[in-house]
Structures are given as C-alpha cells and as structure tokens.
Amino acid sequence: MQDRLKEKVEEVFGCEYELVTEFTGLISWCKGASIGWHSDDNRPYLRQRDFTAVCYLNSYQKDFEGGLFHFQDGEPKTIAPLAGVSSVSVLPYDSLFISICMDAVMYTADSRNTHSVDEVTDGERLTLTLWFSRDSSHDEDAKLIPLLSESLLHKSNNMPCSFLPLPASDNMYWYSPNQDSHQDFGFDIRLGRLHALGFDVYYSQGTRTSDLSELQMEPMQLARGNHLLDHKFVNILHALQVVQFYFWKVCKSGTFTNEVQSGKVVQLSQSQWKKIIEVKSVFMKDPNVKTVFRSLEQHSFGSATFSGATTAWEDYSCWPLDSWLLRSSQGDLNRTKYHGCLYSGFFSQKF
Numbered sequence: 001m002q003d004r005l006k007e008k009v010e011e012v013f014g015c016e017y018e019l020v021t022e023f024t025g026l027i028s029w030c031k032g033a034s035i036g037w038h039s040d041d042n043r044p045y046l047r048q049r050d051f052t053a054v055c056y057l058n059s060y061q062k063d064f065e066g067g068l069f070h071f072q073d074g075e076p077k078t079i080a081p082l083a084g085v086s087s088v089s090v091l092p093y094d095s096l097f098i099s100i101c102m103d104a105v106m107y108t109a110d111s112r113n114t115h116s117v118d119e120v121t122d123g124e125r126l127t128l129t130l131w132f133s134r135d136s137s138h139d140e141d142a143k144l145i146p147l148l149s150e151s152l153l154h155k156s157n158n159m160p161c162s163f164l165p166l167p168a169s170d171n172m173y174w175y176s177p178n179q180d181s182h183q184d185f186g187f188d189i190r191l192g193r194l195h196a197l198g199f200d201v202y203y204s205q206g207t208r209t210s211d212l213s214e215l216q217m218e219p220m221q222l223a224r225g226n227h228l229l230d231h232k233f234v235n236i237l238h239a240l241q242v243v244q245f246y247f248w249k250v251c252k253s254g255t256f257t258n259e260v261q262s263g264k265v266v267q268l269s270q271s272q273w274k275k276i277i278e279v280k281s282v283f284m285k286d287p288n289v290k291t292v293f294r295s296l297e298q299h300s301f302g303s304a305t306f307s308g309a310t311t312a313w314e315d316y317s318c319w320p321l322d323s324w325l326l327r328s329s330q331g332d333l334n335r336t337k338y339h340g341c342l343y344s345g346f347f348s349q350k351f
C-alpha cells in the first residue's frame, strides 16, 4: 500500500527522483478533533515533507459527522471523506499541485496547499496519512527495520517480547495555529495528552537535558495526584499508549482479567515533585495546553486496574510483531511494516 501510494505520488507529480516514505500514520480523529489552516511542512522539524497522501478509511455521514477537509485555494475546495474503493486512480481533474484520487487525496506539503479539517462532531474519523520526502535520510523504514530486527533477536533468544515503543516521530510538538514558529512555546503532545488525562511524568534522573528527543527515549514513571505509580515505562510513548489502552478498555469493559490486588503506588517525595515540575517547565510552556485538550472526559482511575492494563497491553501490542515475525520467516520481511498500527490517536482529543 505504501509503495503503491509512493509510486502514484511520483507519477502524478512527475518526480524525477525516488521518494522515501517519511512517516506513516494511522490516525483516529475522535469527537472534538480538528486542525486549522496549515501546510504540512510548516514547522522547522517538518521541512523534509514534500508530498502528502491521505487515505480515508471510513466515511463522512456514515461513520462520523463533521471532519470535512478543505483547501484554502484552488479547486476542489472541500472534500468529504469516503472510505476508499479498490485502487488508486487519478480522476480527470487532477491539477499540477493537487490530485484527487478514488481513495487518496495527494498534494504537495508546502504552502501552495494550505488546508484544514473541520471539527469531528460525532463518531470517529479514521485516516491513513503518509508523508513523502525527497531526502532519503528521512526514510522511516531505515529507522524502523533495525528496531524490528532487534525485537526479532530478542524473540529468538527467548527474551520477553520487546514490544515497543517505536518512536513514531522524533518530534510531536503542538503549536497554536496563529503562533509563529520562532516563539519558544509549544508542548510535547505526549506530555500534553498525559497531563490532560490527569498524569504527570517522572524521570528519576531529572531532565538533565532540554533536548526532548533524548529525553523521550528514557525510561520514566507516571504520577497521579500525590502518588507515583510503580510501573517503569520504556519511554513516554510507551506510557501514553498504555494510558490510552487503559481508558479505552476500561470504558468498554470496565476491568482486566489479570487485575492485580493492588497497583503499587507510593506518596511522592519533595524531590520527586521537583523533578516533575522541572519536566513541565521545560516541555509544557505553552499556556494553551489546557485548551487544546479541553474536551477530554475525565474518567475515574484505579491503580489496580491500571496495573492490569500495563500487562494486558503488552499482549495486545505483541500481536502485530508476532505476526510480522511469522510472515518474515515465510519470506516477505521487506514488504511488511507495522508502523501505522502502533501509532494512533495523535489528533484525537478524546485521549
């Protein structure tokens, strides 16, 4: 699918060079999610993005309300997402910079294609969005394959599944749409989302660095209220995924079969508090952090159930890797990638 889309983008835009897939995102837009006018390369850390392809996985007015896509200029102005049909094929009205296909919308990622998505007012809007780059140093496969191979090694040594997390992106920053990119605001989305769900982030070593890409790979713990939760997460993305999994499952079924008697929590000490506040002051400066996630529902929290969720999530997240390993042993190792399924909910305001 990725390769077919990439080839189509190269063909449609007459690229005389081979593109690389820079990022693949399976994205859930829950009720309340939206994105204002922007171009996809509009931040320094997104400059490598040259082309975008969005595939709609479900349909406007059938699966969700709102969520219309708009281009600021040119025609067509508005696109109502419809789940894709069989193959990628260009309709006759494709223009130089925008190409509407049967099941994918493709456009150059620069300011010629400023676009927005209306707020999703009901249901859940699902997309598969890919960004392509001319710059081969941004090839996501080059980053993912070594990580997956490492897991393969772990597995063959009978070590526990080194399940995740694969860093979906080195930079997951949020900036308010009207803010210019030189301002020293913004916040890390993982932190913001955890914060909005009632969690603080604790690094036992303190921050030591103001470089988020270093810190994001470090092990960490979560705190809630005055308490530090016992579980050590591989990194912040891992923590966010477990938290989202927890709320998703708890909302659906209320509990986990492997729930332990009591999830271990300890009272936060003064020095642990200091470290928590330090992280917030470095990575969550933006005063808008609360308003971005304003529609988050607050759910009750139980540390025992949460403990159950941490292990249940490992089983849940291992299956793609297991099936990948199975398939790779059957010979198509180079063709199967599971990046997208490990990363969802980026724009969703629900979690």
Ligand SMILES: O=C(O)CCC(=O)C(=O)O
Pocket: 035, 040, 054, 069, 115, 116, 117, 127, 129
């Ligand atoms: O989902 C869409 O229709 C477009 C998404 C978008 O603009 C983006 O991810 O940058």
Ligand SMILES: [Fe+2]
Pocket: 038, 039, 040, 115
């Ligand atoms: Fe966009």
